[in-house]
Amino acid sequence: MKDRLRQNHAVDFQDLMGRFTLDASSEFLFGTSLKCLSMGLPYPHNVAQVPSEWSTITGQGANRFMEALANAQQVVADRHVLGIYWPLTEIFEDKALKPMKVVSTFIDPLVRDAIKRRKEHSSSEKDQVVEDHETLLDHMTKVTADEKILKDETLNIMIAGRDTSTATLTMAVYFLTQYPEAEARLRHEILTLVGPTRQPTFEDIKDMKYLRAVINETLRLYPPVPLDVRAAKEDVVFVSPDQSQPPLFIPAGATILYSLYMMQRRPDLWGPDAEEFSPERFLDERLSKYLLKKPWIFLPFSGGPRICLGQQFAYNEMSCLLIRLLQTFSSLTLDADAQPPDSRPPAEWAGKPGRQGMEKIRPMTHLTLYSQGGLWIKATENISIR
Ligand code: HEM
Structure with missing residues (x-):
C-alpha cells in the first residue's frame, strides 16, 4: 500500500482487505498463509499505462485461488437467488465444478498433509487436548x-x-474517509494507548473504546450479513410488544427472511439520527436509551x-488492522476518479433522504455486503513501522 501511494496511485482497499483476511484465515486454519498480499495489487482503471509485469500476476498463484473462490461463491449466491429451481439452470454443467477444481488444488494438499502428520504423530494423550500453536485443521x-x-x-x-x-x-475505512473528525479521534486513541509504532496487544485492544465504537457503528449501518433467514420448527405465536398490533402466527416449516440492514437503521429503535454515522452512540447517553434497553436491535x-x-477473532483481527493502518497513515480519502464509473452511486440517489443521498460508493450484496468496484483510497504516510 505504501509503495502504491508513493507512486501516487490509489489503492483498492477492499481488494487489499480480501487478501489480508484470506492470508490471516489460511494461516489460522492451515498454518500456511496463501500469501495473497504478496501477489501485487491491482491498478485503478484510470492509470494510463499499467506496468507490463502486472499482466503476468493476474491469474497466477494466490490470485488464481482468489479469482476461483470468488467465482465459486458467485455460483452459490446465484443458486440461492434461484431457490429450488437452480438445478434446472445447471442440467448440462455444474457451474461450481471448474472454479472449485482450482480451489481444491490449493486446499487438498494442505488437508492431506495434516492427515498424514496426524497418522505419524497420533497419541491418545495429546488427542484429548487443544495444544499450543495447533491449527484448527490439525485439531x-x-x-x-x-x-x-x-x-x-x-x-x-x-x-x-x-x-x-x-x-x-x-x-x-469508507466511513473514516467521509468523517475526518472520527478518523482524528480514532487516531488520537491509538497514539495515546498504543503509540505510533508498537504492535497492539490483546490488552490494548480491550481498552480501546472508540475503536470498538467505530467498528460497531460500521456493523450497525452496513452489517456484512444484511439479510438472514430462519425456519420455524413448530407452530409459534409472536405477541407484539405494541398492544394495538395483533399477534403473529408462524406455522411450522415457514421460512422467515429478516433484514438486519433495515432493523439497524430504524429511527424508532435507534433514534432520529439512526442513518447518521456516529460512533459516539455506543458511548454516550444514546447507549442506555436505545441499545441497553433492547440488546436484540x-x-x-x-x-x-x-x-x-x-466474533472475538473478528473484533481482534479488525482492531489490529485498523490500529496498524492509522499508525501508518492519516488523511484517508476516497479517490472518486479511481472508482470505476459503474461503482459510483446512481444519479437518482442524489438528494434522497438518509444515507442513500449521502453515499459516495455503491454498496451491494450477494451473500455478504460489498462495495461495487472496490474502495479506491489515497492516504498520507506518517512514519514507518519498525
Ligand atoms: C465482522 C465479521 C463477522 C460477521 C459480521 C459475522 C457474522 C455472522 C453471522 C450473522 C452468523 C450467523 C449466520 C446464520 O446463522 O444465519 C455467523 C455465523 C458464523 N460465523 Fe461469523 N461473522 C464474522 C466473522 C467470522 C469469523 C472471523 C469467523 C471464523 C474465524 C466466523 C465464523 C462463523 C461460523 C463458524 C459461523 C456458524 C456458526 C453456527 O452456525 O453455529 N465468523 N457469522
Whole structure:
C-alpha cells in the first residue's frame, strides 16, 4: 500500500482487505498463509499505462485461488437467488465444478498433509487436548481423517470469516474517509494507548473504546450479513410488544427472511439520527436509551445458539488492522476518479433522504455486503513501522 501511494496511485482497499483476511484465515486454519498480499495489487482503471509485469500476476498463484473462490461463491449466491429451481439452470454443467477444481488444488494438499502428520504423530494423550500453536485443521484431524469433511469444514470457516471481516474493514475505512473528525479521534486513541509504532496487544485492544465504537457503528449501518433467514420448527405465536398490533402466527416449516440492514437503521429503535454515522452512540447517553434497553436491535453476529463463532477473532483481527493502518497513515480519502464509473452511486440517489443521498460508493450484496468496484483510497504516510 505504501509503495502504491508513493507512486501516487490509489489503492483498492477492499481488494487489499480480501487478501489480508484470506492470508490471516489460511494461516489460522492451515498454518500456511496463501500469501495473497504478496501477489501485487491491482491498478485503478484510470492509470494510463499499467506496468507490463502486472499482466503476468493476474491469474497466477494466490490470485488464481482468489479469482476461483470468488467465482465459486458467485455460483452459490446465484443458486440461492434461484431457490429450488437452480438445478434446472445447471442440467448440462455444474457451474461450481471448474472454479472449485482450482480451489481444491490449493486446499487438498494442505488437508492431506495434516492427515498424514496426524497418522505419524497420533497419541491418545495429546488427542484429548487443544495444544499450543495447533491449527484448527490439525485439531480437527484428531476427530476425523475424512478428507472431504476436513476440507468442507475448513473452507466453511474460511468463507464465514473472510468476506464478513473484509466488508467491515472496507466500510469502516469508507466511513473514516467521509468523517475526518472520527478518523482524528480514532487516531488520537491509538497514539495515546498504543503509540505510533508498537504492535497492539490483546490488552490494548480491550481498552480501546472508540475503536470498538467505530467498528460497531460500521456493523450497525452496513452489517456484512444484511439479510438472514430462519425456519420455524413448530407452530409459534409472536405477541407484539405494541398492544394495538395483533399477534403473529408462524406455522411450522415457514421460512422467515429478516433484514438486519433495515432493523439497524430504524429511527424508532435507534433514534432520529439512526442513518447518521456516529460512533459516539455506543458511548454516550444514546447507549442506555436505545441499545441497553433492547440488546436484540444490534445483531451483526446474529444471536442465540447459532451466534457467530468467530466474533472475538473478528473484533481482534479488525482492531489490529485498523490500529496498524492509522499508525501508518492519516488523511484517508476516497479517490472518486479511481472508482470505476459503474461503482459510483446512481444519479437518482442524489438528494434522497438518509444515507442513500449521502453515499459516495455503491454498496451491494450477494451473500455478504460489498462495495461495487472496490474502495479506491489515497492516504498520507506518517512514519514507518519498525
Ligand atoms: C465482522 C465479521 C463477522 C460477521 C459480521 C459475522 C457474522 C455472522 C453471522 C450473522 C452468523 C450467523 C449466520 C446464520 O446463522 O444465519 C455467523 C455465523 C458464523 N460465523 Fe461469523 N461473522 C464474522 C466473522 C467470522 C469469523 C472471523 C469467523 C471464523 C474465524 C466466523 C465464523 C462463523 C461460523 C463458524 C459461523 C456458524 C456458526 C453456527 O452456525 O453455529 N465468523 N457469522
